[in-house]
Amino acid sequence: MSAVGIVAAAGSGSRLGADRPKALVELAGRPLVAWAVDTLLAGGVGEVVVVVPAAEREAFAAVLPGGVRLVDGGATRTASVRAGLAAAGTAADAVLVHDAARPLTPPDVVARVLAALAAGAPAVVPVLPVVDTTVVVDAAGTVTEAVPRGPLRRVQTPQGFHRAVLVAAYAALDDAAELTDDAAVVRADGIPVATVAGDERAAKVTVAHDLRIAEVLAAVPLGSS
Template sequence: MTVEDIPASASPGGPAGRTAAVIPAAGRGIRLGPGAPKALRALNGTPMLIHAVRAMAASRYVALVVVVAPSDGAGEVKAMLDAYEHALPERTEFLVVPGGDTRQESVKLGLDVLPDDVRVVLVHDAARPLVPVDTVDSVIEAVRGGAPAVVPALPLADTVKQVEPRTDGTPEPVVATPERALLRAVQTPQGFDRAVLTHAHETVPAAGEGATDCAGMVERLGKPVVVVPGHEEAFKVTRPLDLVLAEAVLARRRANDGF
């Protein structure tokens, strides 16, 4: 089945129109050390960003992927996408735009170039290159079913402590222990009704709690955000050890299904 085969509204109450994914990839990724921006680092010989783009384009719903590149690197990212065109689905369109100084600004720049017929928007971290297509589809289907905002998430394996921060290097006192059963670790792609996400970016301040998380911005509007099951392989590649784990996941995929 192709995107053209899917009805404009998959479920009663869901938004009609196409689905697009916005991938903000303008960050430098300093926790991975010096060198190229994190999204451009190689993973199994292929830039991490290409893996992330392919993960979004693998969904039968996604008709357009917008990559928001570093402001001084849009040409490089466009050339990269062209070089890996053979590895990306022909039915999906791709677009590269220069990013801003913050994640919120970069996402807004991606939203600004979406065609009018896009009604469902995914926002995906370039640093989550291995999210399975089933997770992507679950997020989209929940939005098409009528949810204003959807996030994939996993239950926490560790007990979490709330502390009183210290800046002087002294031990931080624990002030609370949240009930772990009520907490979730949020992943991406996050999915949105486009009108809701656009309104959030137009009204929520660019600083403060929620400013770096699109779902948090929607929460601040008073709109409901729902959770669908995430996946262990949708982890964020932030530190060098994460690269090792990502390589292991890709090796297992190659052995099992030739991916």
């Protein structure tokens, strides 16, 4: 199955306390976006489109391989993925959407997503179980109930889709809609979303503390205990 990857990399680095787009912040001497692109390619994706802030195209081009296509992002993540999807073309059978903010995602996760798509799933997301007690609170912050953890999962990226499924789902989505991820877009179009095992190393880098943890993990060879 041929696949194209879209890396969402148009976000700011404000919550990270950075003076540049988050995807250009360095982890172990390399920008986050470079890690994300390498993960997709190593996992079996044939080509990659990176959605970037329009004003930073040159900075991204300077740190990415020449074969990577750069596309200007939109005001929201949904708008940015729309732009990446339009640029991805129609040649690939599948589309994987990945966050530049998940730099240490192992290539094995990408391979599992691709395998599930090849086996017939129209949409696939990597997930991890919820291990903490999870509760619902009211407006005052008082716990009103505990949510059973058994059926709950934490969703990661890359999220994979048959290309036609994702294209149709975005076409059906209102232009003003802003959903949290691409699985929500296809679910809004009535498409079932399958799951595969995620990985703790695929944690999202959002704040400075996350980056410090990623620095520690990046120093540990993949597969080490």
